[in-house]
Amino acid sequence: MRVPNFVTVLGVRLCMTAEGLFTLYQIPAAVFSAKGASLKEKFGTAFQEPLTQRLALRFLRAFLPNSPVTSKRLIKSYPNTGTALVTRYEDVVEVLDRNADFEVVYEPKMRAITAGENFFLGMQDTSLYQRDVSNMRLATRRDDVSAIVEPLARRLAEKLVAEKSGRIDMPPELSQLVPAAIVTDYFGVTGAPDSDLIEWATLMFRYLFADLSGNPELERDALNAAAACCSVIDRDIANRKASGETKDDVIGRCLVMQAAGLPGMDDVSIRNNLVGLVIGAIPTISRAAVQALEQLLDRPLVLASAEQAALDGNDKLFAAHVFEALRFNPINPIIFRRATRDTTIAAGSFRARRIPKDTMVLASNLSAMFDPLKIESPESFRTDRPWGDYMLWGYGLHGCFGAYINRAVLPAILKPLVTKPGLRRAAGEAGQIKTDGTQFPTHFVLDWGYTKGHSD
Ligand code: HEM
Known part of the structure; x- marks a missing residue:
């Protein structure tokens, strides 16, 4: 051997x-x-x-798997003294596993968003972190994904696509609306129109995770959005309590936990947890759905195979196409952490790298998913990869809270589209993903059906 x-x-x-x-x-x-x-x-x-x-x-x-540490601050929106880039699977996992040495940095912005308390993604591995995650896991049960969330997403996606005759602008007419419906119908945040929820969540997400330079205009807009979103959720909670309405959704369950006297379930804490989930859910799912579809469209044979899997009712195989497509362009190519002390990555190997305290370490999940030392034939599009090869939504302690929702909802959004015969980008600029300066897809027009003379 x-x-x-x-x-x-x-x-x-x-x-x-x-x-x-x-x-x-x-x-x-x-x-x-x-x-x-x-x-x-x-x-x-x-x-x-x-x-x-x-x-x-x-x-x-x-x-140069672990880049030398430069004093250039690539991420200026959070305090740090320089940057290091980590590219091998093993080392990306090491960074994301060593929570005491490589900390999440989001706390100050999380506090700005809630005008007070931190949200668990901004917390280190403390008892408060465990309390809040555990509370929210009780309120958003794994079984809900198959019982509530997937059917909701599937029915809505099927309806939205069925209403269109041969053309759809995917973000505003499908991929943003499905996660917005999860927020309203499953989380129970009902006090604002979808368009506001989508805009607020996208602004807050950009401010927290995507704005590397610390843009003051974005900060102002995101904090205005945060204030509006928080007050809507506050009102939703107050209305529920005033009316005595009992509903089995996430807010409803949080209120049951509050009544039972669970710590961390006062009104403001419930609101803060919910605002974090709203930010996490809407722009991410929309962008991931768009980017996965784009990768499928760029590979006609793969698209045909995905279509066949969907038509055959082989949902597992269809989903495997979606996640493999997303591997080629996940919504975040890196996850950043700050070193809490002078330390070493990959100690004892030739690629060991000394990391000074306060260095921002960019752990590239995109690179990890293409590391041939871990991933078999990484450049091939394959639908038989073990799930452990994927790092599409983080890894370790702070790995995505919505991971199981994502696995169900992304295929549910894409299935009714991919089964449209002759699905393709619209001609010209309309068929290219637009972001209107938001870093998130705002328009991506798709056509389907065959016109005379179209021979595919
Ligand atoms: C395809 C869609 C999604 C993608 C690509 C995505 C991506 C990610 C990533 C990369 C992280 C880790 C951040 C870090 O370690 O710094 C994360 C964490 C998180 N995500 Fe998602 N996410 C998605 C959907 C969702 C949804 C639907 C929800 C809400 C139900 C959600 C809520 C969260 C929360 C609360 C965390 C923090 C978890 C913790 O700190 O323990 N995300 N997500």
């Missing part, structure tokens, strides 16, 4: 080196062929593309 293993590992490492070297040709080619008037612009456009990001990460995994 040992000899073949040694040969395999050697082969994988040689391939990594050869493929890493080849990126020295592929990356400049991608930059020169990108849109832009200057080299700087071309560079910027090229690195928006997941393919170029993956090429750069491939180079790093081969030659």
Whole structure:
């Protein structure tokens, strides 16, 4: 057994080196062929593309898996003294597992959003963290996913697509509406129209996780959105209590827990927990659905195979297509943590890297999912991967609270679309994903059906 293993590992490492070297040709080619008037612009456009990001990460995994720490602060919106990038699966997992050495940094912005208390994603591994997560797990049960959330998402997605005849603008007409319905019908946040919930959640999400530069205008807009969202949830809670209405949704269950005297279930704490879930749910699910579909559309044979799986009623296989598609462009290519002390990543190996206290460590989940030392044939589109190969929504202590919701809802959103015969991007600009400066898909027009002369 040992000899073949040694040969395999050697082969994988040689391939990594050869493929890493080849990126020295592929990356400049991608930059020169990108849109832009200057080299700087071309560079910027090229690195928006997941393919170029993956090429750069491939180079790093081969030659510089744990980058030297630079004093350049890539993330300026949270205090830190410099940046390090971690690209191998094993080391990404190490960073995300060592919570005492690599901390979540979101607390100040979480407190700004709630105008007071922290939310559990902004907490270290404390008793308060465990209390709040446990409370919310009691209120959002795993069984709800198959009993409530998936049927809700599936019925709504089917209805929204059925109402369209041959064309849909996916974010505003489908992928934002489904998570918004989860927020209203399942969480019980009913006091605002969907359009407000979508706008508020997206602004708050960008402020917390996507605004690397610390944009003051975004901060102002996000905090206004936070105040509006918090007061709507406050009102929802107050109305429930005043009317005596008992409803088996997340707010309803939180109020039952409050009545039973559970710590951390006063009105403001319930609201803070809910605002965190609203932020986590809406823009993420919409963007992930759009990005997964785009990857499918870019691979016509894979799209046909996904369609066939859906038509055959093979939901597991259809979902495997969706998650594999998302692996090629997950909504976040990195997860960031700050070092709490001087420490070392991958200690005892040739790639060991000393990390000074207060360095922001970018653990690349995108890179981890393409690391050939862990993932078999990472560049191939495969639907038979073990679930453990995926790092689509975080890892470890702070791994996504909505993980099981995501696994059910993303395929539910995409299935009625993918089964439309001849599904394709609309012609021209409309068929490209637009973000209107929000970093989240605002428009992505799709067509289906065959017109005369269309021969597919
Ligand atoms: C496809 C959709 C989603 C994606 C891509 C996604 C992504 C992520 C990621 C990457 C993290 C880890 C952040 C970190 O470690 O710094 C995370 C955590 C979290 N997500 Fe999601 N998420 C999605 C959907 C949801 C949904 C539907 C909810 C609400 C039900 C949600 C609520 C949360 C919460 C509360 C956390 C913090 C968990 C903790 O601190 O223990 N997310 N998510």
